[in-house]
Amino acid sequence: MTRFFKALLATCTLAASQSFAAAPVPVVASFSILGDVARAIGGERVKVETLVGPNQDAHVYQAKPADIQKIRAAKVVLVNGLGFEGASIQRAVRDSKVYSLAASKGIPTIKVEEDDHDHKGHDHGHDHGDVDPHVWTNPAVMQRYAQNVAGALIIADPEGRLYYGQRLLDYQQTLRELDTWAAQQFDSVPKAERKVLTGHDAFAYLGKRYDVQFLSPQGTSTESEASARTVAKLIQQVKQEKVKAVFVENIKDPRLVQQLAKEAGVTVQTAPLYADALSPAGGPATSYVNMMRHNVTQMVKAMK
Template sequence: MLKNNLKASIILLGLGASSAVMAEQKIAVISSFSILGDLVSEVGKEHVKVTNLVGIDGDSHVFSPTPQDAKAIAKAQLVVINGLQFEGWMPRLIEAANYRGVQVVAANGIDELSNKEGGSGHEQHHDEHESHGHEQHNDKHEDHDHEQHNDKHEDHDHEQHNDKHEDYDHEQHNDKHEDHDHEQHNDKHEDHDHEQHNDEHAHHDHGDIDPHAWHSIKNVKVYVRNIAKGLIQVDPENRLDYQQNATDYIQELDQLALTLGAQLATIPEAQRKVITPHDAFGYFARDFNVTFLSPQGTSTGSEASAADVAKLIKQIRHDNVNAVFMENIADNRLIEQISHETDAKVGGKLYSDALSSADQPAGTYLKMMQHNVDTIVSALK
């Protein structure tokens, strides 16, 4: 009996040690903000431990990194950022951490949207890319191939539909340009680091491209493929898991796009007019033919002028816009003022640049997109 008990104890100890080793083997991933962190978790699942620099309901536009953030990055095996100059503070943080590991710029390869009209109150759905939303409403069979003909990464999507065991890292081993770390250092936006040394407000400027690309489900499919490639580069042994997780999640995104498109189609286009604090929903506007108007530009760090606010109020009255919306990350006092002066009701809260806590309605990317559409449709009907 004593011998059997001893064997059982040894087995239990062995299992405990094995579990500890497995926990230690999780890939340490730093994501710049919560929406990216959720995407990494969906692709990495049990193989990753994700830390978000900007947490739930946090505003990445005005985020100020701490020495603890630099220490976390120094210990990471993978760093995932949005790109498109969204995280103007990141280059200096990477430098401070002396990080030399793998970096993924999630937005590499997306269909970019010009930022030239940001914050002006102009209608975003008049952008030259308006046709994307039309296609989404009228072609339920929209597939990855159409998107990928305009994307240098087109082979990923095509292969995913035809072979669930697509080798994501095949390109990484055969194309020296797939190294995200290399791209990060040579990206045309790298001048942010230099600007920040000379201008304390540099992180408020996003340049010519709207960085809020995650509000397009098409773009998020590109994010997911880029994240899968980064994880495979760091952890090739679990390549098949990352491939399958990415494929499964992209299928969920496709279904969500159809669902949201059908919901918004119940609102006549002339009524799809939305007022938000800052200009964060340009990609959403493009994909779903919704007009978004805002007093602020694409950064919450910008300030709306009295003239911009007056112009917006005049337009709201002229177009009979009957609802305005708050954001989870923004100072909503200006929206409350606009509501008071125009009699437009507050239609609810939209989640723009960050997820909510798990017990709130936008705890994941999928839930965030569904909540935002539910809120808009409910207010505009």
């Protein structure tokens, strides 16, 4: 064997062993739902760290020193965008200069209707934007969300292009099945009866997709306060329209919804809806797909 071939062989062996034994790509996802999508597409090639964990509220979450370290150690940081993440996370990502991508990029957004909710506006000190950030509640637009995640992983780890591409296709197929299933579930309830009350306005994308009307005392951010006028109006509406599907959320203090339900004379559903975060291990919403299946099943059951 010539020296040239020996050298070539050595190079190839080295390259092969590197690609098999390479450490997983460090990825940070701002919240648990996005973390699950990143794991679904990244598979064994990535190690995903999540900042805002299960049952936690990303709207009001404050970045901790450990979070800033995770961001700095990452090769790519995935955020939802559209003002979903609190200001401290947005700042930490910006300051780190680590490559980051908003998974909601390119998804048609729903504008926030401010009329029914009191916003303290200038007191917040940061901009919520005028769009609803909860895009993930519609599995159809999650096709694009997942594609954006795959694109970011490929930029961080170009060698994994085919791997991520295949996993994206598989995941998109799962999302299509989820969408079809959810549509079938809601179809079993007459449109006029598809009404759900939740703590904050987190399900508008789902509502638009499947013709479900959502009512909530709080706006699209849990930071906004429910006004007495909004609550009084909702109590009337729940009574008049006989809204049966009244839910508390996993990320929020249940007392506002409980009080509202009591005054309207309706029972709060036992199972919470998983808004903005997955459940901890052992719960019914440990992945995005499980979360959607849980939420849709509970909503449909309660509306009947």
